[in-house]
Amino acid sequence: MTRYLRLLRVQLRTSLLLAMQYRFEFFLDGFMSVFWTASALVPLLVLFGSRTSVAGWTWPEALLVVAAFTTLKGVLDGAIQPSLGSVVEHVRKGTLDFILLKPVDAQFMVSTARFEPWRGSDAWLGLLLFGWAFHALGRGPSWGGVACATALLAAAVAILYSISILVISLAFFVVKVDNLIYLFVSVYDAARWPASIFRGVLAFLFTFVVPLAVMTTYPALALLGRLSSGRAAGALLGAAAFAWLARRVWMRSIGHYTSAGG
Amino acid sequence: MALAPPRGSPLARAGGVVFALTRVAFAAAVAYRSQFIVWILATNTPLVMLALWSSVSREAPFGQFGQRAFVAYFLVTLVVRLLTGTWVVWEMNAEIKDGTLSQRLLRPVHPFLAYAVDNLAAVPLRALVSLPVALVVVATVARSELTRDPVVWLAVPFAVLGAWLVSFAVMLAIGALGLFWESSIALWDLWFSFYFVFSGYLFPLAFFPSWLGRWVALSPFPYTLSFPVEATLGRVPRDALLSGLGAQWAYALGFLALALWLWRRGLVRYAAYGG
Secondary structure, three states, X not given: OHHHHHHHHHHHHHHHHHHHOOHHHHHHHHHHHHHHHHHHHHHHHHHHHHOOEEOOEEHHHHHHHHHHHHHHHHHHHHHHHHHHHHHHHHHHHOOHHHHHOOOXXXXXXXXXXXOOHHHHHHHHHHHHHHHHHHXXXXXXXXXXXXXXXXXXXXXXXXXXXXXXXXXXXXXXXXXXXXXXXXXXXXXXXXXXXXXXXXXHHHHHHHHHHXXXXXXXXXXXXXXXXXXXXXXXXXXXXXXXXXXXXXXXXXXXXXXXXXXXXX | OOOOOOOOOHHHHHHHHHHHHHHHHHHHHHHOHHHHHHHHHHOOHHHHHHHHHHHHOOOOOEOOEOHHHHHHHHHXXXXXXXXXXXXXXXXXXXXXXXXXXXXXXXXXXXXXHHHHHHHHOOHHHHHHHXXXXXXXXXXXXXXXXXXXXXXXXXXXXXXXXXXXXXXXXXXXXXXXXXXXXXXXXXXXXXXXXXXHHHOOOOOOHHHOOHHHHHHHHHOOHHHHXXXXXXXXXXXXXXXXXXXXXXXXXXXXXXXXXXXXXXXHHHHOOOOOOOO
């Protein structure tokens, strides 16, 4: 275990050193995140400019969902995507050999290969949005709510990571999957809206196939004190099941890897 | 397959070149169809927005838009977006970075033309995908929501083509900027974030407060999407249609001129690094 912790520290340090070389990118990415976050708020502002509630959500409540979305987006962009994106490249070029040969778990190695702290600036913006939302609500969350929401956000990170692993695993079977990641990110975009606006097919899709509702709406509900403990437990269990599934699929897929030129 | 070198008058030669390029590009589009399908599936924002706004308008219309109007608006938006989507800035960026641009420069065709053919050759496939969406529109909301003015229908193809040309020319310009500046793709990100809000992709532009709407109407963004969409929905009167088309094509040609200028200046600096 300590071996892996040490390894993680080394990997983090390399990523950080790499990132320090691109200071300009930092400002650019930071600027762009502020911009994207602001532009994502525009439809909400337009909407709540003439309505007080939509599908049972008021403006500050919906803002909480956006905050959860933005925080997770930061984790996705800064920690999950950069690492796992490189796996696709490794599989295509056959350089995954070098990772598989190392005497440590390959999934751990590829998952920690690259962090891009600059791209994670959304995570901080998300926390700011949480603050703004509670300011607009005029009251703070309960301690229990915060604890529950934190657990749910951690579960959401696990789900995001697991889905990414599942997508990456496809790289062992299909050649072009880098745009599948792009597809997943575009689907994730729908998580910025409270889940109750979706009905029919989309509601089913976003609860069970890609559990967007669990990722952003549940933490917001927990902060508002409206999430039943049963549903919270269900979400945590679901995330654990997802992670287990991803691990199994990854192990299976690695078996399919045929090295260089494949 | 062997492609005979084009012979005859310059015009016939140019025609032959374009024809050959189109054939190749179409074959490539078909060959990479899975990638294409992923791109189609990733263009799901209009459907999400459709869900959002129809949930908003379920109890009462929002502005001038009832639920049916929103359905029509976002489905037509999806069709126009599918037809006019372009990715040339990514292609240019990658080619400049890894040096494969050199191969393109060796060919006796202006790269802009080759890029344009590349992009347009995918249109038949895109049309095929848009067809079911369009049929849904016709089957459900066409009667009450689409325009019935034949003059407008005559103008719609030009508005759609113009929308493509504006986005394409902007992409060319930003792509050409890649010859000067490594991070030029960030500029595209910036443009795209504006496009997201001001093109009518997320909501009809009429929802902006009037002081902002005035500025938005002057910008190029509505011409890349909202203009053809609103024309199809009969929300652009005839006289506004003509001036709109004029402004749209003026923007397109302006950006194209800018792109050409940047390209010519930039090529001097291009050194095919990587390779």
